Amino acid sequence: MSRAVLRRAEPHRAEPSRDGSHGAPPSPARRRCRCRCPGGSRCPALPSRPSPIGGGRSRPAPLPRRAAINGRGGAGERQRRGRAGPGIGTGMEPGLERWAHGALWAALAGSLALRAARRAPGPGRGLGPPLGRGLVLPLALLAALQSLCRAWLPLPLGLALAAAAAGLLLWRAAPRGLLPVAGRAVLVTGCDSGFGQATARHLDTMGFRVFASVLDLQSPGAQELRRSCSARLTLLQMDLTKPDDIQRVLQHIQAHTNSTGLWGLVNNAGFNDTIADAELSPLGKFRTCMEVNFFGSLELTKGLLPLLRSAGGRIVTVSSPAGDMPFPCLAAYGASKAALSLLMDTFRSELQPWGVKVSLILPGYYKTGTTCDPAFWNLQKQRLLASLPQELLQAYGEDYVEEINHQFIQFMKVAVEDLSAVVNSITDGLLAANPAVRYYPGQGLGFMYFIHRYLPYFVRDLFLKGFFINPKLPRALRREHHNDVKKA
Incomplete structure (x- = not known):
């Protein structure tokens, strides 16, 4: 006979109790598990009781169906999930x-x-x-x-x-603590309208000494600044595509801030007058965008760096999400803004030992300047169609260009009119003790950047086309065009 059979035939042996006596096994009322599971005295963790027949050991009581499937009882389940009872797992109910x-x-x-409650607006x-x-x-x-x-x-x-x-x-x-203005001097470019004009007016009310550059000293925007601002604001005429204008502004600012230095430079001036595919955009538009948005800001920033370094000041640059994402029909503008953003990131790293802090503003879609003027964009469309080679015009079709222009005008109709979010971001970049590297004023930018950073490329492209501009196929790719060619 095998050992297993012999063991099962062995009679129950009473083990000594705590008081040294040899007695019968404990009664069911005293057999309680320490894990306090619903099984009670039938808990599988307890030793088996002797079988009343033959003196052998009986099988443990069957587990509930759910516990049998999971392979553990109620206490084990709570322990697996980290919510066990006292003495097991976390030790908390x-x-x-x-x-x-x-x-x-x-x-x-x-x-x-x-x-x-503490963010109630106050003076300045x-x-x-x-x-x-x-x-x-x-x-x-x-x-x-x-x-x-x-x-x-x-x-x-x-x-x-x-x-x-x-x-x-x-x-x-948490709202960042702002440094005192205390007569600091700031240069803001592109103040004829939009972000620049609103920023110059806001900084003037805060007590800054503002140098505001405009394209035309007699423009409506310049006249508005003269009427609404104090004598601390100085208007300067500057075209960023003309080095002579830049040098004249540099000399003026150096003469008036040589003793104190220049605290802030706000690179706001920008240019874009073409909404079309990259192949349809004239090469001259790419050059103009780069001259204004990149090379002009680069030359101005380099010329003012000695004054900014002496004051340990700030450089705040208004770029665009189009420099980070491939928005359709914004190739010229987006490429120039991408170069500008990378340049400012490089300046931020290189100027850190000098105490100069550099921030980027990446606003959403706002109504600024001519961006919401349908007459302006219709005129640009006519000029584009007149400049296109006949081969390109046949391949894409005039209706393709017109649809792009129409969709852009419709898109800008829902642009935000309130510019305060952008102005406040610029102000924070100038006065915060620890300004952010990038500011994203505007609705929906967080969701847009999430898609751009974490989702596949085809999802990003579909999202941008659905969000911004999604024209029909060019003429040469349409089915009706192929049918016409076959008939001919």
């Missing part, structure tokens, strides 16, 4: 866990409410849009992170991770 995470959210809500403080506008996505991500922590991590570790994420959110929501 689920109720206590809910209270801990709830307290974290309560503290976060209270801190955000307190910060929102450009505080921008309401606090909660840019916190919807971060709060949603925090809620998702907290759910994952509760499901897969022990309570102390999950709570610590969620608290760290909440602290980061509070730090981002």
